[in-house]
Amino acid sequence: MLQKPRGTRDFLPDEMEQRRDIEGRMREIGRRWGYREICTPEFEELELFTVRSGEGIIQEMYVFEDKGGRMMALRPELTAPVLRMYVNEGRTLPKPLRWYYFADCFRYERPQKGRYRQFWQFGVELIGVDSALAEAEVILLAEEILSATGISFSIHIGHLALMRSILSGMPEQEQKKIRMFLDKKDFAGLRDYLSPKGMDDLCTSLTRLASCRDLQEVFEITGDLPERERIEELFSILDHSGIPYTLDPGIARGLDYYTGMVFEIFAENLGTENQVLGGGTYRLAHLFGGEDTPSCGFAIGFDRVMVSRGEQAPPRRLVAGIAHTPEGREWALAVSREFRSAGIRTELDLSGRSLGQQLSHIAKSADYALILGQRESTSRVVTIKDLRSGVQKELALPDAVREVIRSEPR
RNA sequence: GCCAGGGUGGGGUAGUUGGUCAUCCUAGGGGACUGUGGAUCCCCCGACCCGGGUUCGAGUCUCGGCCCUGGCCCCA
Known part of the structure; x- marks a missing residue:
């Protein structure tokens, strides 16, 4: 039997409904903040991705x-494609772009x-500001979106200027290595790396900085920085907004295009x-x-959000099933049409089996x-049975529609 | 790329030191039942991941591959 490719998944309707539900919450909040959807190609020229990340990533990609x-x-x-798109056709749009x-x-991992x-x-992506x-x-937008998904999470915020100020003057390779230790x-490991080079003092201040959770202490370690005012302003806004976060000067964020x-x-519940x-x-x-354009943004790993939410009972949807006899078929089709145009999920029996079986x-x-059989068809009524209570009535079509719309799914 | 544990009908499972027609539950299809319920009963469908090896004989032992789960590396 043919199998799906490794690392891919099939989604049955129960799961897709939940994914679409969560996706919809994310879109809705983005919309309320003034962010509008864009779409870029599923594939791009390879160079778009190597130009900033290096040839090394080729083996991690489908090429x-x-x-x-x-x-x-x-x-x-998607950050690179979106910025490519911005350069191609967004440059003359009024800034900022949301x-x-x-x-x-x-x-390929x-x-x-x-x-x-x-x-x-x-x-x-918030471009041009x-x-x-x-x-x-x-x-704040990230926080609101993730809150809407119902998962538990913690926010860690840093600024690259802090670490850079301590590492400035060092060879780029060395800085990178050190940032890796700190990020993890x-x-x-950092001490083992720096000690033999006689850099114990540096190691101490880096370790202190990466563990520091208070902005005043951070600047005591780094000394004054050109970015200080800007950083203080950011955290002041966050503090006043009341969102919970952890200051984390150790964050290095993989590659070098991040600037601040x-x-x-x-x-909180993943491995x-x-x-x-x-x-x-x-x-x-x-x-x-x-042109050199300032931007900021984020990406959410949607599948991880879904894993974090865990198994959830699929949301119940109201369903009406139509049983009919051969004599009632045309009437059944007409009734289906009415129910569907009222927005009710309506499933017509297709089997032609006995009413009992249907x-x-x-x-x-x-x-x-x-x-819907001969009798209903002749007198243009609907026999409607509430399957929870067992109560059965004969109603005119508009009344039957109203009856179902009023109820809650079981 | 590396390590560990796994892989038996669609889903979940039993299967002894290697030895009859490979177990049970569930789901699915049909029927009992052509004007009324999910129950019950009956029937049907359907599996040892793939390939080599050992053996008279492999679901079981062995090797390789594939896939799954978790971890390492990496994580744009």
Whole structure:
């Protein structure tokens, strides 16, 4: 038997309804904040992704040569495509641009809990504005969206200027290595790395900084910075907004296009892959041939949100099932039409079996059975049976519709 | 790429030191039942992940692969 590709999933209706429900909540909140949906191609020229992340990521991507000999890649994320799109056709739009997307991405990686080869991201990009308030907006929006999904999470916010100020003057390679230790909170590893170089003092202040949770103390460690006022403004806005967060100067956010604020959100009930959101302030547009444009944004790992929500009973929907005899068929079709145009999910029996059999099938899943045979057809009425109470009535069609609309799904 | 544990009908399972027609539940289909319920009863459908090896004989032992689950690495 043919199997689905490794790391991909099939979704049955019960699961799709839940995914669409959560997706809809995210879209709705984005909409209320003025973010509008965009869409970019499922695949792009390979270069779009290597230009800023390096050749190394090729082995983590689905890469192929098209019939014209061009190297293409299924998108592994959406920030680069969105900024490419901005450079191509968004440059003359009035700033700032507030965009969101909900789309699938592909990475050729080893699947594990919360990590798949095809996965969905909901993300926003706020393009063309460079202010503490813009950064705060993105964080507050992220918080509101994740709250709406019903998961438990914690927000960690940092700023790259803090670490950079201590590391400035060091070779880039070395900085990168050190940031890796700090990002993982591997302080022992950091000491083993720096001690032999006689950099114990540096190690101490880095460790102190990465563990620091108070902004005043942070600046005692780093000394005064050009970015200080901006950082203080950001955190002041956040404090006044009342959202719960943890200051975390240790966040390094993988690659180098982030320029300032960085933040990550972790779900509280997941395993290793517990990061459900990552984002920050960055500059990318100039890499794709545009002007240097300040932007910030985030991406939510949609599938991880769903894993974090766990097994949920599928939402009940009101269902009406129609049982009918051959003589009642035309009337049954007419009744179906009316019920459907009233917005009621209406399922017509297609089997032609006995009414008893139709009823027993309908009773498995529906809330109401509508019985339509010779008698109903002749007198243009509907025999409607409430399957919860067992109460059966004969009603005129508009009354039957009203009766069902008034009720709650079981 | 690495490590650990797994893989028996659609889902969940039993299967002894290797030895009859591979167990049970559930789901699905049909019937008892052509004007009325999910119950009951009967019937049907349907599986040892794939390939090599050991053996008279493999679901069981062995090797390789594939896939699943979790972890490592990585995480744009």
